[in-house]
Amino acid sequence: MSYQTLTVVALTQETADTVTIHLERPDRQPIASRPGQFLTLILPCGPGGKKERRAYSLSSTPADAPRLSVTVKRVPGGLVSNYLLDTVQMGQQIEVMEPLGNFTLAPSPKAARSLVLIGAGSGITPLMSMLKAVLAGEPNSHVLLIYGNRNEESVIFQQQLAALEASASGRLQVEHVYSQPLQPMAPHRHTGRLNRTMLLRILEQRHQFPAEQADYFLCGPEGLMAEARAALDLLKVPEARVRRESFLAAADTAEAAAGQPNGHGDVSANAADEVKTTRTVTIQYEGSEYLIEVPKGKTILEVALDQDIDLPYSCQAGLCTACRGKCLSGQVHLDEREGLSDSEMKQGYILTCVGHPMTDDVVIEIG
Ligand SMILES: Cc1cc2nc3c(=O)[nH]c(=O)nc-3n(C[C@H](O)[C@H](O)[C@H](O)COP(=O)(O)OP(=O)(O)OC[C@H]3O[C@@H](n4cnc5c(N)ncnc54)[C@H](O)[C@@H]3O)c2cc1C
Ligand code: FES
The missing domain is CATH 2.40.30.10 (Translation factors)
Incomplete structure (x- = not known):
């Protein structure tokens, strides 16, 4: 790192x-x-x-x-x-x-795709990077940004977005949704919550973004992500076309506790009961091997940092994947799995910042 x-x-x-x-x-x-x-x-x-x-x-x-x-x-x-x-x-x-991070998009000059970016508040940041990269690097692609804010004054990148839209020859459409607008509404401005009804209303009017063939990138509060997912389900958008990033752990939502156990990592709610005792964990990182004793209630990352093992990490909330490792043997319980895709879970990836060993034979490879 x-x-x-x-x-x-x-x-x-x-x-x-x-x-x-x-x-x-x-x-x-x-x-x-x-x-x-x-x-x-x-x-x-x-x-x-x-x-x-x-x-x-x-x-x-x-x-x-x-x-x-x-x-x-x-x-x-x-x-x-x-x-x-x-x-x-x-x-x-x-x-x-x-x-770092896997919530990314790789522009390709030959691509001709429809991208739908849905965000609210500071969730615009990665979407802004993506939309600028696609407008500059994919001349045949179209981008629809649906961006929710309290009012006109809380819109981040207001002028930049307007300038990009004006110069993109129709390849960028920005739909603003305000919960408490200051001005009377104008075209491409919507009043209300950015919920599934609002999203369906906007998406169904955009025929150049056929629902099932577009690619979707979502970034915003948990409530928005759930509403967006519900709207996309109604439009029969395949799961594989939807990518998402959270800035805040959904620790108190049912979603945080839900998840599918896999060969190595396990995020099921009941698994927490089995985290009973101190367990030995082997960590392989940058050519060295470390043996740590992880007591009940501590994460693997916390114990490693306490012992001055300089493992990579960032959010410490299971969101960003900076601490991602692969579980080569044993079982690890994750308090949160937001940052990991289903396919990463199946391959045995875990997050040390929210990971607790459940067996004594846990070996984790980092990097
Ligand atoms: C992958 C990733 C990308 C991120 N990108 C951005 C970005 O581009 N711009 C940006 O401003 N932030 C971004 N964040 C959030 C950022 O990392 C911090 O969490 C945020 O700035 C709050 O940190 P803090 O130290 O001010 O608050 P803390 O002291 O950590 O938290 C104080 C309290 O506020 C709550 N809280 C924390 N974050 C939020 C939030 N976003 N909304 C509401 N309540 C919150 C906490 O639960 C806590 O109760 C990102 C997070 C992740 C994981
Ligand atoms: S440090 Fe961000 S997921 Fe672990």
């Missing part, structure tokens, strides 16, 4: 509570990234200057190199978002991990 120190080279105030931070390496060398990936910022803003990590999706595209940009929205009471919005300044040095 590579760590770097980047310099803040520009700041853009997007809305009253959102800022875009533009970062570059001091030598201005580009850093590889894919549209939709995130950057992990490591900031000394914890108690006593303790370093805290948070994931922020890149709102830039690889074409913006050497610049990487992240767009941070203030979360009331939140440690890192408030620290960033209140203190970030030009020239500041910020430690980051290399861009």
Whole structure:
């Protein structure tokens, strides 16, 4: 895992509570990234200057190199978002991990596809990166963005989106949905909640986006994701065409506890009862092998970090997959599996930040 120190080279105030931070390496060398990936910022803003990590999706595209940009929205009471919005300044040095994440899209000049991006609030960030990359790199593809906000003033990238739409010769359509609009409604502006009824209404009018053949990327609060999934089910959109990313753990929803056990990882709710005792776990990472004792109630990542084993991680909530490993033997219970696809689960991938060993023969390969 590579760590770097980047310099803040520009700041853009997007809305009253959102800022875009533009970062570059001091030598201005580009850093590889894919549209939709995130950057992990490591900031000394914890108690006593303790370093805290948070994931922020890149709102830039690889074409913006050497610049990487992240767009941070203030979360009331939140440690890192408030620290960033209140203190970030030009020239500041910020430690980051290399861009990570599988919620990505690879533009291909020959592709002629229909992409439907559905997001709300700060969930626009990875979608913005994707839509810019597709407009620039896929001349025959079309993008529909359905973007929910409280009102016109909370729209992140308002002007950029309008400019992109105006210059895209019909290849980008943006539908704004406001729960509490300030202005009377105009074309491509909708009032109400961004729920399944609203989505169906918008999607059914867009004949150039045939429901079953479009590709869907969702990023927003859990409620929106559930509504979007319900709408897409009604439109008979195959699961394989829908990708999603969450910024916040759905820890208190039934969804977090649900999941299918597989050969190695197990995320079933009842499995937690079996996490009873201290278990030995073997970790293989960057050519070394570590043996750790993981007591009940601790995650594999927590114990490894306590022992100064510098494993990769970012969100610590089972969302971003920065801590992903492959379970080569034994069984691991996951408190949360949002970040892992069904196919990754079947292949035995686990997340150490939410993983608890259930047997004494657990071997995890990282990287
Ligand atoms: C893959 C990934 C990509 C992300 N990309 C972005 C991005 O592009 N822009 C961005 O602004 N954030 C993004 N986030 C969220 C970001 O990582 C932080 O979680 C967020 O900034 C809150 O951190 P904090 O330290 O301010 O709040 P914390 O101190 O961690 O949390 C304080 C309280 O706020 C709640 N909370 C945390 N996040 C949210 C939220 N988003 N909405 C409502 N309540 C919340 C927590 O549950 C907690 O109760 C992303 C997260 C992930 C996993
Ligand atoms: S650190 Fe993000 S999923 Fe584990």
